[in-house]
Amino acid sequence: MDLHFLDAVPEDAEREAVDAVLGPPDSGWDGGTRQASDLRFAEGGHVARGRRDLLLPALHAVNDRVGWISQAALDYICRRLTIPPAEAYGVATFYAMFSLKQRPRRVVHVCTDIACAAKDSASLCAQLTERVGEPGSEDGEFTWHESPCLGLCERAPAAVSLQAGDPPRYSVAAPANVDDIVPAPGEVPAAEASAAASANGHGASGNGHGPSLDGDRPQRRTTFSPETLPGPAPEPPPHAAVPQAGDPDLVLLRRIGVVDPTSLDDYRANGGYAALREALRLGSAGVIREVSDSGLVGRGGAAFPTGRKWDGTAKRPETPRYVICNADESEPGTFKDRVLMEGDPFSVIEALTIAGYANNAAMGYIYIRGEYPRALWLLENAIELARARNLLGTDILGTGFDFDIEIRRGAGAYICGEETAIFNSIEGLRGEPRSKPPFPVERGVFGKPTAINNVETLVNVLPIVLQGGPAYASIGTGRSTGPKLFCVSGAVERPGVYEVPFGADLRELMEMCGGVGTGSDGRERVPRAVLLGGAAGGFVRGDELDIPLTFEGARDAGATLGSGVILVLDESVDLTAILVRIAAFFRDESCGQCVPCRVGTVRQEEALVRLSQGTGARRTDLALLREVGDAMRDASICGLGQTAWNAVESAIDRLGAFGPQEEPTL
Amino acid sequence: MSTPVAIGAPRRLVEATVDGQVVRVPEGSTILDACEEVGTDVPTLCYGDTLTPRNACRVCVVEVEGARTLVPACSRKVEDSMSVATDSERVRHSRKMVLELLGSSVDLSTTPGIPEWNERYDARPERFGPRAEPAPMGEREARRAGEHTVGDGMAAETVEQPTKIDNDLYVRDYGKCIMCYKCVDACGEQWQNTFAIGIAGRGFDAGVSTEHDLALPDSACVYCGNCIEVCPTGALMFRSEYEMRQEGTWDEENQSQTTTICTYCGVGCNVTLHVQENEIVKVTSPHDNPVTHGNLCIKGRFGYQHVQQRRHD
Numbered sequence: 011m012d013l014h015f016l017d018a019v020p021e022d023a024e025r026e027a028v029d030a031v032l033g034p035p036d037s038g039w040d041g042g043t044r045q046a047s048d049l050r051f052a053e054g055g056h057v058a059r060g061r062r063d064l065l066l067p068a069l070h071a072v073n074d075r076v077g078w079i080s081q082a083a084l085d086y087i088c089r090r091l092t093i094p095p096a097e098a099y100g101v102a103t104f105y106a107m108f109s110l111k112q113r114p115r116r117v118v119h120v121c122t123d124i125a126c127a128a129k130d131s132a133s134l135c136a137q138l139t140e141r142v143g144e145p146g147s148e149d150g151e152f153t154w155h156e157s158p159c160l161g162l163c164e165r166a167p168a169a170v171s172l173q174a175g176d177p178p179r180y181s182v183a184a185p186a187n188v189d190d191i192v193p194a195p196g197e198v199p200a201a202e203a204s205a206a207a208s209a210n211g212h213g214a215s216g217n218g219h220g221p222s223l224d225g226d227r228p229q230r231r232t233t234f235s236p237e238t239l240p241g242p243a244p245e246p247p248p249h250a251a252v253p254q255a256g257d258p259d260l261v262l263l264r265r266i267g268v269v270d271p272t273s274l275d276d277y278r279a280n281g282g283y284a285a286l287r288e289a290l291r292l293g294s295a296g297v298i299r300e301v302s303d304s305g306l307v308g309r310g311g312a313a314f315p316t317g318r319k320w321d322g323t324a325k326r327p328e329t330p331r332y333v334i335c336n337a338d339e340s341e342p343g344t345f346k347d348r349v350l351m352e353g354d355p356f357s358v359i360e361a362l363t364i365a366g367y368a369n370n371a372a373m374g375y376i377y378i379r380g381e382y383p384r385a386l387w388l389l390e391n392a393i394e395l396a397r398a399r400n401l402l403g404t405d406i407l408g409t410g411f412d413f414d415i416e417i418r419r420g421a422g423a424y425i426c427g428e429e430t431a432i433f434n435s436i437e438g439l440r441g442e443p444r445s446k447p448p449f450p451v452e453r454g455v456f457g458k459p460t461a462i463n464n465v466e467t468l469v470n471v472l473p474i475v476l477q478g479g480p481a482y483a484s485i486g487t488g489r490s491t492g493p494k495l496f497c498v499s500g501a502v503e504r505p506g507v508y509e510v511p512f513g514a515d516l517r518e519l520m521e522m523c524g525g526v527g528t529g530s531d532g533r534e535r536v537p538r539a540v541l542l543g544g545a546a547g548g549f550v551r552g553d554e555l556d557i558p559l560t561f562e563g564a565r566d567a568g569a570t571l572g573s574g575v576i577l578v579l580d581e582s583v584d585l586t587a588i589l590v591r592i593a594a595f596f597r598d599e600s601c602g603q604c605v606p607c608r609v610g611t612v613r614q615e616e617a618l619v620r621l622s623q624g625t626g627a628r629r630t631d632l633a634l635l636r637e638v639g640d641a642m643r644d645a646s647i648c649g650l651g652q653t654a655w656n657a658v659e660s661a662i663d664r665l666g667a668f669g670p671q672e673e674p675t676l
Numbered sequence: 677m678s679t680p681v682a683i684g685a686p687r688r689l690v691e692a693t694v695d696g697q698v699v700r701v702p703e704g705s706t707i708l709d710a711c712e713e714v715g716t717d718v719p720t721l722c723y724g725d726t727l728t729p730r731n732a733c734r735v736c737v738v739e740v741e742g743a744r745t746l747v748p749a750c751s752r753k754v755e756d757s758m759s760v761a762t763d764s765e766r767v768r769h770s771r772k773m774v775l776e777l778l779g780s781s782v783d784l785s786t787t788p789g790i791p792e793w794n795e796r797y798d799a800r801p802e803r804f805g806p807r808a809e810p811a812p813m814g815e816r817e818a819r820r821a822g823e824h825t826v827g828d829g830m831a832a833e834t835v836e837q838p839t840k841i842d843n844d845l846y847v848r849d850y851g852k853c854i855m856c857y858k859c860v861d862a863c864g865e866q867w868q869n870t871f872a873i874g875i876a877g878r879g880f881d882a883g884v885s886t887e888h889d890l891a892l893p894d895s896a897c898v899y900c901g902n903c904i905e906v907c908p909t910g911a912l913m914f915r916s917e918y919e920m921r922q923e924g925t926w927d928e929e930n931q932s933q934t935t936t937i938c939t940y941c942g943v944g945c946n947v948t949l950h951v952q953e954n955e956i957v958k959v960t961s962p963h964d965n966p967v968t969h970g971n972l973c974i975k976g977r978f979g980y981q982h983v984q985q986r987r988h989d
Contacts, residue, residue, distance in 0.1 A: 014895065014896030095887035095888075097871060099886075099888060100874035100875050103821060104878050105821060146820070156823070440875060445748070598823065600878070605774050605854070606774060606777065609780070609781050609880065610773070610777055611879070611880070612880050618829075625830065638777070640770075641770045641777075645734045646745075
């Protein structure tokens with residue numbers, strides 16, 4: 011390909027960061043020093059393009075190292091991978107966590123989503139604005155942004171700080187107060203090199219290499235430094251989010267708080283890797299049979315039968331096949347996958363390995379959202395240890411089964427939780443969903459058959475393999491089999507992740523959480539509404555607590571379990587403000603591909619703002635919302651647009667958010 | 677003289693119904709093909725006859741019996757015994773909303789078909805309120821993914837912004853862009869392999885852009901104009917056409933179109949010269965040309981000045 015590059019020279023730190031991911035360049039053709047032989051041979055174009063999937067890791071590497079992606083750095087990545095700069099620019103600008111403008115090294119993401127808004131994130135933001143300026147102002151030592159859900163809802167309001175460097179560092183403040191977030195003067199180190207030189211693309215250094223890159227830098231095992239940033243109190247251990255921790259009747263959460271999440275030995279001493287041995291004994295068809303018999307359905311929100319998905323993938327003639335663990339948990343109010351990955355990371359690795367074996371896959375990916383630094387650290391550690399013990403790699407446990415796992419980190423895009431958007435994101439394209447059919451079992455990542463499952467779904471496979479499918483199917487009710495995790499947050503006494511067998515109703519679960527308790531004024535709180543299933547789910551009234559928490563029970567009640575969100579709002583919460591926040595969320599997170607979602611989410615937000623401020627014609631705006639919502643649901647490409655109106659609709663119809671219903675007329 | 681004609685492997689026919697009418701089309705045909713076969717008009721915007729469908733605009737959606745959502749006719753393949761409704765209430769509603777959402781956010785004044793479709797589907801884009809002020813030059817491109825300021829809802833936000841005029845050959849008026857992806861696909865691997873433009877940003881703030889929003893002369897653009905050829909809205913326009921429209925002298929009614937063969941090289945591309953008052957005002961190329969499919973190079977597209985170098989003395 012005859013590509014057009016800028017004449018920009020990357021800083022040494024930028025080049026080093028990219029080369030740490032891609033290895034040193036081979037020739038002048040892929041960004042190295044020009045050699046005499048380059049004039050006679052042009053090699054490596056196909057090989058470089060075949061590594062397009064390393065675009066996202068390379069962008070992360072630069073962003074992690076210097077805090078932003080300069081023109082020169084992007085250009086260097088493009089040369090290394092033979093990617094047209096316009097395409098790479100399109101990818102980099104797709105993700106909220108990347109910046110293509112110079113900014114301070116420390117970036118603080120302050121969650122303003124539903125659960126945190128209900129815990130007054132607004133006053134935290136107001137204090138920050140007063141102390142350091144508007145969000146996004148970049149003239150100080152750090153910058154801050156309002157963020158969609160950070161998955162720390164049980165400890166709302168939450169903030170995550172990320173600081174670029176070698177290595178990058180992070181800290182989590184939850185519940186956050188402003189003193190934890192604002193660094194002390196001089197705490198954030200200045201940039202390594204003068205970034206101004208690369209900003210205008212005319213650095214002073216020549217076209218050669220910077221410091222030696224011949225591999226004498228120790229290879230880092232994990233992306234983030236284990237040493238967190240100073241400021242907030244140390245993050246509580248993962249099991250702090252599991253009020254039931256230690257209960258011997260737990261299935262999915264049984265090891266959380268019992269094992270050390272960094273220790274493979276501890277995991278094995280507590281039943282770890284017994285399921286993989288059993289799976290290898292059963293054979294891949296046997297595993298799929300057990301999973302099918304178990305009645306397991308996907309826990310990410312769509313509830314598709316896992317056995318059918320695996321059977322479909324395993325039967326495809328095309329190779330290689332892939333398995334993917336969808337850990338891009340971004341549905342507002344959802345944090346169960348974070349707790350699983352942080353509290354029991356080896357179980358995720360073991361379960362994905364079993365999935366790889368059952369589907370006869372060559373390779374597994376874990377796609378984890380960029381806002382989960384601790385989970386990322388623990389998974390990286392787990393994979394490293396599993397490889398060292400031959401639980402990943404070639405000839406696993408001496409059975410001839412080869413399988414390995416790579417982690418891919420998202421960079422701030424809710425849409426990348428959509429299965430086909432993950433494929434595009436992994437492949438180094440913009441995270442836009444693909445049109446289905448073809449379905450992932452036929453053509454998934456890299457155009458090959460792919461089984462993609464949510465973290466919780468995969469972790470369910472371990473007890474299925476150990477107990478057998480029929481025994482697992484005897485747990486729960488009807489078509490909702492097995493245990494289920496619920497993410498309870500908002501106005502409850504003990505928020506956290508709860509495991510219950512399918513069949514409990516909403517009231518029983520709320521009682522497990524200690525009920526709504528008393529407010530700050532000492533009066534008994536009244537649950538006004540419960541958001542089931544996240545922003546893509548829907549509200550039910552506080553007096554509808556008899557709804558059974560099963561797929562069919564929720565459906566019969568006109569609700570959805572979605573990803574297991576149970577977000578309780580009491581009378582103190584401004585419901586219309588929450589609805590505007592939900593609309594703003596979907597507007598921000600729409601990929602922009604299809605018209606109903608791209609423009610519909612904007613019109614939905616505008617109408618909700620008018621309704622909440624009482625500035626428009628109420629009946630007209632309600633009718634308008636319904637018309638836009640119906641078109642989004644019916645004509646959008648993917649689940650984001652199709653569900654972007656669910657919560658708002660339920661708030662209008664069920665909660666009477668904007669007054670009693672009337673026949674809409676225009 | 678007998679010339680062998682390649683007809684390809686025989687394709688099985690699949691039978692489906694479109695609005696109750698039975699239609700048999702070769703396997704692999706789209707619902708749009710089947711609709712054409714029975715003479716049912718389906719509006720399309722992002723569909724391009726020479727490009728792989730992106731099904732982004734959703735104006736061609738139809739209702740397939742048994743499907744949970746509507747499906748895009750331009751890309752969904754016909755399956756045996758598929759039953760398609762092209763004018764059901766759901767279809768009409770979604771098409772109307774797509775037209776209204778686009779009409780309220782994009783300048784569709786030079787998009788063919790819009791007035792007729794608006795009438796057919798009773799689309800009234802103005803009901804979303806007065807249009808917001810266009811963004812200043814460069815402001816939309818500087819927005820960050822995943823962030824926006826919530827307004828007061830009193831004006832309908834649009835994608836309008838000043839026209840980018842940075843070269844002598846064509847202009848880019850992204851206030852007219854419906855994000856059909858066709859220019860990007862034509863510039864990239866489907867035709868030109870130049871990759872000068874891509875989709876940048878996210879959501880409502882996404883747009884077609886060169887890397888870092890560079891001006892075209894600093895980008896990889898080779899001025900083949902194949903993006904203009906596929907643009908359905910006039911967002912990409914010959915500078916000559918743009919200037920005549922600004923002056924009010926553009927008069928499509930009184931233009932003749934002459935298809936001839938480009939004289940520059942031996943490929944023999946077809947060029948269609950649009951002539952107004954004996955001056956070439958723009959050049960297109962027939963999409964049904966089996967060799968070039970409507971694509972040209974800078975010479976065929978823009979190199980016509982020598983034809984009209986007349987002595988004026």
